[in-house]
Each structure stands twice: as C-alpha cells, then as structure tokens.
Amino acid sequence: MQSTFESDAARFTQTFQTIRDEVGKFIVGQQEVIENVLIAVCCGGHVLLEGVPGLGKTAMVTTLAKALDLKFGRIQFTPDLLPSDVVGTQVLSERDGRRELVFQHGPVFCNILLADEINRATPKTQSALLETMQEKRVTVAGVSHPLDQPFFVLATQNPIENDGTYPLPEAQLDRFFFKLQVELPDHAEFAEILNRTGGNHTPVIQPVAHGGDILHMGRTLREIPVAKEVQDHLIRIVRNTHPENDKAPDKVRKFVRHGASPRAAQAMLAAGRVRALLDGRFHVAREDVDAVAAAALCHRLILSFEGEADGIKPADLVRSAIRSAY
Amino acid sequence: MNSTAIEIFLHAVRRRLDGGARRQVMARVLLAAAVTAVAWALAWRVFGYAAPRPGYAVVAGVAAVVAAVWILLDRCGLRYAAGVADRIFDLKDGLGSWLDFQSAGLQGEIYQLNERYLAHQVAGLDLARLRIPRPRKVFVAALVLTISALLLGVLPHGEGVRNRLAREELAAQRSAELDQQVKAAVEEIIKALSEDERKLLDPGELRKWAKEVGVTRDARESEKQLARLEQQIDKAMHGLEARQDEAVLKLAAGELAKSALSDVRQLGKQLAARNFDQAVRDLKAMKPAAKSKMTPEDVAQLRNNAGKSRDMAQRMADGARRRHFGKLNPSNKPQGKPGDPAAEQPQQAMDEMLEELDGAARELAKELEKPGEPGEQTGAMADKMDGKMDELGKRMGQLDARQKATGKLDALRRGLGEAREFAQGKTSSLGLARSAAESNQPGGLEPGKGTDATRREERDAFKDNGNLAELKGRQNAAGPSSSTVESAASGSGIAGRANVAKQREFKQQLEALVHRDDIPESLKLGVREYFEKVHETDGH
Numbered sequence: 053m054q055s056t057f058e059s060d061a062a063r064f065t066q067t068f069q070t071i072r073d074e075v076g077k078f079i080v081g082q083q084e085v086i087e088n089v090l091i092a093v094c095c096g097g098h099v100l101l102e103g104v105p106g107l108g109k110t111a112m113v114t115t116l117a118k119a120l121d122l123k124f125g126r127i128q129f130t131p132d133l134l135p136s137d138v139v140g141t142q143v144l145s146e147r148d149g150r151r152e153l154v155f156q157h158g159p160v161f162c163n164i165l166l167a168d169e170i171n172r173a174t175p176k177t178q179s180a181l182l183e184t185m186q187e188k189r190v191t192v193a194g195v196s197h198p199l200d201q202p203f204f205v206l207a208t209q210n211p212i213e214n215d216g217t218y219p220l221p222e223a224q225l226d227r228f229f230f231k232l233q234v235e236l237p238d239h240a241e242f243a244e245i246l247n248r249t250g251g252n253h254t255p256v257i258q259p260v261a262h263g264g265d266i267l268h269m270g271r272t273l274r275e276i277p278v279a280k281e282v283q284d285h286l287i288r289i290v291r292n293t294h295p296e297n298d299k300a301p302d303k304v305r306k307f308v309r310h311g312a313s314p315r316a317a318q319a320m321l322a323a324g325r326v327r328a329l330l331d332g333r334f335h336v337a338r339e340d341v342d343a344v345a346a347a348a349l350c351h352r353l354i355l356s357f358e359g360e361a362d363g364i365k366p367a368d369l370v371r372s373a374i375r376s377a378y
Numbered sequence: 379m380n381s382t383a384i385e386i387f388l389h390a391v392r393r394r395l396d397g398g399a400r401r402q403v404m405a406r407v408l409l410a411a412a413v414t415a416v417a418w419a420l421a422w423r424v425f426g427y428a429a430p431r432p433g434y435a436v437v438a439g440v441a442a443v444v445a446a447v448w449i450l451l452d453r454c455g456l457r458y459a460a461g462v463a464d465r466i467f468d469l470k471d472g473l474g475s476w477l478d479f480q481s482a483g484l485q486g487e488i489y490q491l492n493e494r495y496l497a498h499q500v501a502g503l504d505l506a507r508l509r510i511p512r513p514r515k516v517f518v519a520a521l522v523l524t525i526s527a528l529l530l531g532v533l534p535h536g537e538g539v540r541n542r543l544a545r546e547e548l549a550a551q552r553s554a555e556l557d558q559q560v561k562a563a564v565e566e567i568i569k570a571l572s573e574d575e576r577k578l579l580d581p582g583e584l585r586k587w588a589k590e591v592g593v594t595r596d597a598r599e600s601e602k603q604l605a606r607l608e609q610q611i612d613k614a615m616h617g618l619e620a621r622q623d624e625a626v627l628k629l630a631a632g633e634l635a636k637s638a639l640s641d642v643r644q645l646g647k648q649l650a651a652r653n654f655d656q657a658v659r660d661l662k663a664m665k666p667a668a669k670s671k672m673t674p675e676d677v678a679q680l681r682n683n684a685g686k687s688r689d690m691a692q693r694m695a696d697g698a699r700r701r702h703f704g705k706l707n708p709s710n711k712p713q714g715k716p717g718d719p720a721a722e723q724p725q726q727a728m729d730e731m732l733e734e735l736d737g738a739a740r741e742l743a744k745e746l747e748k749p750g751e752p753g754e755q756t757g758a759m760a761d762k763m764d765g766k767m768d769e770l771g772k773r774m775g776q777l778d779a780r781q782k783a784t785g786k787l788d789a790l791r792r793g794l795g796e797a798r799e800f801a802q803g804k805t806s807s808l809g810l811a812r813s814a815a816e817s818n819q820p821g822g823l824e825p826g827k828g829t830d831a832t833r834r835e836e837r838d839a840f841k842d843n844g845n846l847a848e849l850k851g852r853q854n855a856a857g858p859s860s861s862t863v864e865s866a867a868s869g870s871g872i873a874g875r876a877n878v879a880k881q882r883e884f885k886q887q888l889e890a891l892v893h894r895d896d897i898p899e900s901l902k903l904g905v906r907e908y909f910e911k912v913h914e915t916d917g918h
Contacts, residue, residue, distance in 0.1 A: 057487050275488050279475035334492035335479075337470035 057334075060272045064329050067269060068094065070260045074119040077255040079112050080248060081241035085232045088323075088347050089116065089206065094269045095322040097229020098185050098205040100170070100220075100351060107234045108245075109208040110168055116206070117164040120266065121259030123200065125162030129173035131216060135180035139190045140197075155192055160184050163200055163263055167207035171217045178224055181205065185227045202266045222310075222354060229319045230344075231351035276325040278336045285377055286324070286341045290317045292373035293353055301372040307359030308369060312352040319348040346370045384476060384493065387500040391508060392459035398510030403448045405513035405520060411441035412523030419530035426536030434531060466508050472496045548803065549597040556600060556797055557593050560607065563793060564588040567786045574779030578618060579787070587611070600801040604794050611791045618784045620777055624652070626728040627777070630697035634690065642690045654778035658771045664690060665767050666742060668752070668760030677752060680760060684746050687763060688739040695736035698729035731773065735766040885909070 068090060075086050085101070089112065092099045101109045117124035127138055140158030144151055159165065160181070170178065184190055185205050189198045207228070209220075225231070237245060248255060278286075292300045294311030304311070324340035331340075350366040359369075415437045419429035454462075460473035476496050479489050535543065568581040587610045591603045627649050634646025641664060648657035666683040669676055742759040746752065752760075799805045888905055 058491055061491075277475070277479065277484065277488055277492065279471065279478035280482070281474050281478055282471055331470070332495075333470060333472070334488055334495055335472065335475040337472070337475075339470055 057272075057275060060268075060275075061329055061334070064094075064269050064272045065332070067261050067265050068326075068330060071116070071119050074257060074260045075112065075115050078115045078248070078257055079108055080244040081237045082108065082112065082234060085234055086112065086116075088230050088232050088344075091323050091326045091344070092229040093120075093202070093204055093266060094273060094326050095229060095319070096202060096204070096270050097319060097322070098207070098227060100225070100228040100231040101206065101208045101234055102211050102231060103208070103234030104212055104236075105210055107236065109234050110166060112234075113164065113166045113206040113208075115257050117166075118257040119260050120164065121262045122163035122202070122266075124164050124166070125159040126166040126168060127159050128168045129170050129177070131172060131174060131218075133173045133177050135177050138177060138180045139184065140192060142193055153193070155195065155197065157197070158190070160190060161197075161199060163202055163204070165203070165205045167205055169209060170207040171209040171220055173218065175218050175221060178218065178220060182224060182227065200263075202263050202270075225351050226313055226315055228351060230323075230347040232347055273322065273325045273329055276328055276334060276336060278321065278325070282324075282336050282338050282341065283321075285338045286317055286320055288377035289341065289345055289370075289373050290314070290320070290349070292376045293349060293369065295356075299376060301369075301376045303364070303372045304369055307356055307362065307364045308353055309356040309359075310354040312349045316348050316352045320344050323348060342374050345374055349373070383497045384473070384500055387503070387505075388456055388459055388463065388473060388477075390505055391463045392454055392456060394505060394508055394510060395454045395459055395462060399452050399454065400449050401510070402513055403452060404445055405516040407441050407445040407448065408520040409516050409523070410444075411437050412520045412527060415527035416523050416530065419527050423530055423533065423536075426539040428533055428535045429527075429531040431531060434527070463508070467500075467503050469496070469499060472499060545597070546595040549600060549801070550593060550595040552597075552801055552803070553595070553600040554593045556604070556801060557591050560591045560794075560797070561585075561588045563790055567790060570786065571783070572779065574775060575783045575786075578779055578783045579614070583614075597801055597803070601798055604798050604801060608791055608794045611787050611794070615784050615787050615791070618780045618787070620780055623728040623773065623777055626698050626701055626732065627694075627774075629701050630694035630732065633693035633697035633700075637689055637693055639686055639689055641686050642693065645690060646693075652781060654774045654781060658774045658778065661690075661767055661771050661774070665764050666760045667764060668757040670757065672752065680752065680756075681746055684739075684742050684760070684763070687767065688743045691732070691736040691739035695729075695732045698732045701729065728773065731766070731770060735763075735770055738763045738766045 071090055072086055075090075076083070079086060089099050089101075093116070101112070103109055114124065114126075127133070136158065138158050139160050140156050142153040143156045145154040146152075147154075167181065170181075184199065184203075188201070188203050189196050191197070205228075210217075288299070290312050291297045292311075293304060293308060294300060295305045295308045297304075297311075300308075300311075320341055321336070323344035324336045327340040327343060328334070328336045346367050349370045353366045353369060355364060355366070358364075415434060418433060418437065422429040457474070457477055460477050463469060464471050464473050472492075473496065476493060479492070534540070564584050564587070567579075568584055571579060571581070587607055591607055594600050594603070631646045631649035634642050634649065637643050637646065641660065645657055645660045645664070648654070648660055664683055664686045666680050666687055668680060672680065738759070742756070742763045745756045745759050796805065888909070
C-alpha cells in the first residue's frame with residue numbers, strides 16, 4: 053500500500069512527464085530546455101530563455117501555457133514600452149454617474165507571462181517586473197494587487213542583436229530561477245520541425261494540468277530531504293563562485309567580479325529536489341545539484357573586465373566551481 | 379528491517395574495502411621491507427660482509443609491526459564505505475544520505491520511504507561489482523626483492539673480510555691466552571713473594587695490573603694493554619730501586635776487599651756481587667755477641683769478632699765517606715718518590731748508619747783494649763755493636779728483598795716483551811707464566827726441559843747460523859714478501875755470509891782482470907758477459 057507521500061511523488065512524476073510529453077508534441081528537441089523550464093515552473097521560479105530568433109522560444113512558452121491550462125499573458129518588450137503597459141494603470145472611469153480612478157490590470161495579471169525580448173525595454177520598464185517576480189504582486193498608487201497563483205515569468209532575449217537593447221540589471225537577473233540557452237536543433241530535429249509545421253495539420257495541444265497541480269507539485273517537492281553532506285556540497289559550489297573565497301578555483305578568482313547569491317543556492321536546492329523526484333528518489337544527490345548548477349548560476353555570475361575581455365564562458369567557471377567543491 | 383539490510387550491506391562493503399586496504403598495506407609494507415632488506419644486505423656486501431641473519435628478522439619484525447599499526451589505523455569508516463558504495467553502485471548519495479539522516483535521528487514518512495527505497499536498491503546489488511584492486515605487481519616486485527635479499531644473505535663473507543675476521547679471531551685467542559698467562563704469571567709472582575717482598579710489592583696492586591689486561595679482538599689494543607702493563611712494571615721497578623744504598627755498599631765493598639781479614643773480604647765480595655742475602659749471613663757471623671758469663675773461649679771469640687767487625691765497620695764507613703768526598707752535605711738523605719714503598723717510612727741514610735756502626739765498633743775496640751776481663755760495660759757496647767749490625771743486616775735484607783722483587787718484576791717484564799711478539803703474531807707460543815715461574819728458580823729450565831737442540835749446533839758458515847731469514851706466509855695472502863734466488867755454479871743455491879764474501883772477492887778479482895790491458899779482448903768479453911748475466915739475474 054502506497055503512503056501519502058509516495059502517491060504524491062508518483063503523481064508529481066506523472067504530471068511532470070505528461071506536461072513534458074504534451075509540450076513535446078509541438079516542440080521538437082530541446083528536451084533539456086523543456087525539462088528545465090518545467091522544473092522552474094514546479095519550483096515557482098521564472099525562466100530567462102536566451103537564443104537567436106526562430107528557435108521556438110516563444111512557441112515553447114505558449115505551448116506550455118496551453119498544456120498547463122493557465123491564463124497566459126504576453127508582452128512584447130520594446131524601447132517605448134512603459135511600466136504601466138506592463139503592470140497596469142489607473143484610468144478614470146464613470147460608474148453610476150460618478151467618476152473614479154479604477155485600476156486597469158496590465159498583462160502581468162496572468163499565470164504565465166511571456167516577456168518576449170525583455171532586453172529591448174528600458175531599465176525602468178524592466179524594473180517594473182521586479183516586484184511582480186519576487187513578491188508576485190503589483191503596487192500601483194499605493195495599492196497592492198496580488199497576482200494569481202501560480203505565476204511565472206518566462207522571458208526571452210536575443211543575444212546577438214545588441215543595438216537598442218538594455219542589458220538586464222543584476223537584481224533583475226537574480227530573480228530568474230534559471231537562464232536557459234536555446235540551441236540550434238540538429239539535422240533530424242530540423243526535419244521534424246519542418247514536417248510538423250509545414251502541413252495543414254499542426255499538433256493540437258491539450259491542457260493536461262492546471263494551476264492547482266503545479267502548486268501541489270511545489271508542495272510535494274519541498275518534502276524531499278537533503279543530507280547535510282549534499283547541502284554542504286551545494287554551499288561549497290555557490291561559495292566557490294565568489295572570487296574572495298579562499299577555496300575558489302583560480303579561474304573564478306581571475307575572471308569573476310561577483311559570485312552567485314543565496315537565491316541561487318535556493319534555486320539549486322529546489323531544482324535538485326525535482327530531479328531527485330523525477331529519478332524516483334526520496335533524497336537529493338550531489339549529481340542533482342551539479343546538473344542544475346549551470347542553469348542556476350551562469351546568469352548570476354558577474355564577470356570581471358578580464359573575463360569579459362577574454363570571452364570567458366560562465367558555464368566553464370561553474371564547472372570549475374563544481375570540481376572544486378568535491 | 380530496511381535499516382538492518384542497509385547496515386548489513388554497508389558493513390559488507392566496509393569489510394571488503396578493509397580487505398583491499400589490508401592487501402594494499404601488506405603489499406606496500408612488504409615492498410618497503412624488501413627494499414630495506416636488499417639495501418641493507420647490499421650495504422653489508424659492499425663492505426665485504428655477509429648480511430647478518432638476525433637483521434632479516436629485525437626487518438621482518440618491524441615490517442609486521444608497521445603493517446599491523448597501519449592496517450589498524452587505515453580501517454575505513456562507515457561513511458567512507460557509504461561514499462564508495464554510492465559511487466560504485468550508482469546509488470546517487472543514497473547510502474551517504476541515509477547515514478546522515480540516521481545520525482541526525484530524522485524520522486518520518488519521507489525518511490522511511492527513502493530507507494525502503496534504498497533497501498530495495500541494495501538488495502539487488504552484487505558486492506562482487508565492488509572490485510578491490512589486487513596489487514599483484516607490487517607483490518611480485520616485493521617477492522623478487524625479498525628473494526634477492528635472502529640470496530644476498532646466504533652469500534659468505536668476502537675474502538678480505540674472512541681474512542680480517544680470522545685475524546681478529548686469532549687476536550682474540552691470543553689475547554685470551556695472554557690474559558690467562560698474565561694473570562697466572564702474576565699469581566705465580568705473588569705466590570713466590572716473601573714477607574719482605576710483600577711489603578714492597580702489594581699483591582692487590584699486582585692483581586689490579588693483571589686485571590687491566592683483558593680479552594680483545596684488536597691486536598693493537600692487546601699490544602697497548604701489554605705496553606701499559608709494562609709501564610706499570612717499569613714504574614714499580616723504578617720505585618724499588620735503592621741506588622744510594624747500593625752505591626754506598628758498593629764503595630764499602632771496595633774498601634772491604636782491601637782488608638787483610640778473609641771474612642771481611644768475603645763480606646766485601648758478597649756486597650760487590652750484590653748478594654745481600656749471603657752478606658747478611660756473613661755479617662751475622664761477625665757479630666761480637668757478648669754473654670753475661672763468658673768463658674775464656676767466649677772472650678777470645680768476642681775479641682776476634684770485635685776485631686773483624688771493627689775492621690769491617692771502619693772500612694765500610696771509609697767507603698761511605700769516599701762517596702761524599704768533596705760534597706758540601708755528606709748526609710743527604712735519599713728522597714723517596716710518591717708511590718715508592720721505600721719512601722713511605724723515612725729511613726736513616728746508609729752512610730750515617732755506617733758512621734754510627736764505625737763509632738760503636740771503635741768504642742767497643744777501645745773498651746776491649748782495656749786490661750782485665752770484659753765487664754758489663756763491654757757487654758753493653760758489644761750489644762750496641764750487635765744492634766747496629768742488626769740494623770745494617772736488616773737494611774741489607776731489605777735491599778735483598780728489593781732486588782728479588784725487582785728481579786721478579788723484571789722477569790715478568792721480559793716475558794711481556796715476548797708476549798707482545800705473541801700478540802703481534804710473530805711467535806706462536808707464549809711462556810709468560812713459565813718465565814715468571816723461572817724467575818723464582820735459581821737458574822736453568824724446569825727439570826726435564828732443555829734448550830733447543832738446534833741452538834747447540836756448531837756454527838756453520840753455509841747455514842748462516844740463524845741469520846738466514848725465513849719468510850713464511852699464507853698462500854695467496856696479501857702482504858710484503860721478498861725472495862731471492864741465487865744462482866751458483868754449485869752448492870745449495872742458498873747464499874750465506876761466507877759464500878757471499880767469497881763471491882765478492884772473486885768478483886773483484888775478475889773485474890780487476892777485465893781492466894787489465896794485457897788480457898786479450900775476447901777473454902775480457904767473455905768475462906764481461908758472465909757478469910752481465912749475473913747482474914741480469916740479480917735485477918730480476
């Protein structure tokens with residue numbers, strides 16, 4: 053007879069796989085990205101997807117929204133976008149002969165928000181998302197408006213078109229659970245993309261889960277225990293990204309100006325728990341932590357001038373930090 | 379239930395790891411011990427020695443102790459075993475986490491679930507997958523080295539070392555014999571010491587000297603011991619010397635020899651020959667012994683002895699005076715040296731004693747010249763004279779004891795000379811005790827022992843009478859040697875003094891002949907060639 057948690061765990065795995073399979077009906081390849089996006093969603097985190105145009109970033113997010121049967125919102129970020137265009141604003145409204153200021157909800161009032169090309173908006177507009185992402189509420193004119201649960205921001209950005217873009221501030225980046233690189237599909241995947249999208253019949257995405265499922269998954273995964281040894285390993289990895297740490301690898305000391313925050317450690321732990329559950333385990337292993345480290349840490353490392361000049365890839369630095377943690 | 383299964387598995391892993399660690403440790407220790415043993419044995423071999431067998435036991439013992447301690451300290455803990463098992467069986471930190479939860483005492487549904495899941499996982503695991511490396515190469519290397527070390531250990535000593543050890547053994551044997559004989563000789567001397575001699579030579583001191591000669595394997599040390607003993611004997615002999623007394627008595631003997639009285643001359647002869655023992659007896663015979671009631675024969679005897687003793691005393695005193703003729707302080711007393719037994723009690727100088735004896739003799743003679751029978755006064759004077767003569771006799775007895783003690787020490791010292799040669803290996807027999815015993819004999823060897831018959835042979839020019847050096851050496855042994863082959867037209871080929879002289883004479887004659895002008899050149903050439911050949915032979 054299955055225990056309560058065992059059935060919760062089984063349900064978690066099944067739901068996760070169902071969503072993944074449903075998204076996979078439309079999105080060809082990108083298995084790792086899809087899985088990581090789903091991990092972040094389960095953990096209640098936001099994801100920044102980075103990739104050149106046309107790789108299916110936006111399609112992935114919309115497909116996920118459909119599969120989750122959640123309220124979906126999309127903002128196409130442009131330089132002239134204003135914060136009020138994001139969070140909403142007060143408008144003068146006449147009701148029963150009386151005029152009053154009424155808060156008109158912005159597009160953030162949804163469950164899944166697609167912030168497309170987020171780096172094209174000005175920092176002011178980008179910052180409008182800060183409270184939304186962290187506190188999951190909007191404050192306008194001194195009045196806070198909570199967002200529906202669950203709430204995720206899935207943002208995209210183009211790494212090559214830098215003209216007219218505004219790099220995300222560190223505080224903003226830190227609020228993203230994962231930053232995922234969407235890579236070019238291989239030959240077979242290319243062919244499959246063409247086959248699926250070139251005809252009259254495109255795959256129909258059915259909602260396979262809803263918000264309550266996601267919230268329940270979040271509660272379930274937080275039950276997974278972590279051994280002190282594994283936790284120490286996680287902490288060592290995060291601390292090894294800091295150049296001032298004595299045990300940090302030489303590369304980190306040389307090329308990193310500022311390391312990852314405790315929020316990164318929280319993200320790694322939560323993501324590690326998801327991976328443990330997906331693997332059918334009821335404890336987190338060091339390999340779970342290692343597997344999610346790059347996604348959780350790369351966008352949180354601020355490179356030094358030498359690092360920028362030498363074109364150092366943060367993923368290499370994270371690998372060094374992991375090696376040093378053993 | 380689940381936890382028991384996990385624990386059993388974990389302990390099995392630890393045992394397996396410990397077994398592997400034990401093998402590693404044993405291989406490494408064995409290798410280290412083998413390397414040590416080889417190096418150690420090689421070091422002995424380099425110096426020519428065979429490696430001592432106990433060394434192997436020491437190396438093996440130390441290796442065993444080190445291995446035991448290492449194995450004990452190197453036992454892996456459960457956490458280490460869990461880490462290894464997690465890695466090898468791909469348990470993804472399952473065992474490590476389980477141990478952590480257990481030690482933290484965490485309980486609950488999730489932990490039970492985790493435990494059940496882990497127990498299920500480990501139940502299907504085959505421990506054989508946990509491969510423990512077998513250090514075969516290390517074992518083989520250690521085995522080869524161990525065999526090499528043992529082989530090095532069986533090799534005997536090198537030739538040089540064998541010779542040296544043989545020399546040391548011989549030196550030890552000789553030293554032991556020396557030790558034994560020195561002690562025996564000293565005991566022999568002590569046994570033969572008279573009461574007077576014992577006052578001069580302390581037996582305890584003699585035994586102490588003998589004790590300093592110990593058994594040693596070093597021939598040089600043995601020689602040094604003997605030299606030290608010889609120095610002690612020399613010092614003691616020096617302390618026994620009574621030169622001033624002997625000098626006075628020698629002068630006195632010279633004067634006594636001029637006497638018209640045969641007894642006095644006889645005493646002089648004994649003194650001159652330093653035969654003090656007999657001299658004391660002669661002196662005693664001349665004592666003018668007085669009795670309370672004397673017969674006419676006694677009186678005549680008294681007068682006769684008084685006359686002899688008067689002449690003897692006067693002459694001896696004259697002799698003593700001759701010694702101090704021209705000296706400012708004729709009564710210089712002999713200064714004893716520290717440690718000199720004779721100097722411990724200050725003695726009256728011999729010349730003073732003789733002066734007093736002369737005085738007493740003169741008084742007695744004057745008394746006897748008085749008319750009438752000798753009275754009490756004469757008896758008192760005769761007693762005084764007797765007393766003085768007793769003193770002189772006693773002094774001579776002491777000199778006799780000194781002389782005998784010196785003789786004994788001298789015999790021992792001479793024996794030590796022979797002993798040193800024995801220690802050096804120049805002679806093969808040692809008769810130290812015998813020579814010490816002989817010193818106590820009046821002369822000659824012990825009954826039944828004669829001198830070497832070869833020494834009684836008459837001189838033979840061709841045999842060189844012992845001047846021929848005969849070199850004996852061990853075959854193939856290192857050491858200086860010389861041999862000369864004399865070519866000769868006839869004879870034994872052994873060069874002796876006579877035929878060398880003859881050859882030299884013949885050579886001179888022929889060389890003179892060669893230089894003569896009237897000799898034909900062809901004849902000269904023949905002679906020259908002859909000598910050139912002779913020289914060539916000498917040169918080789």
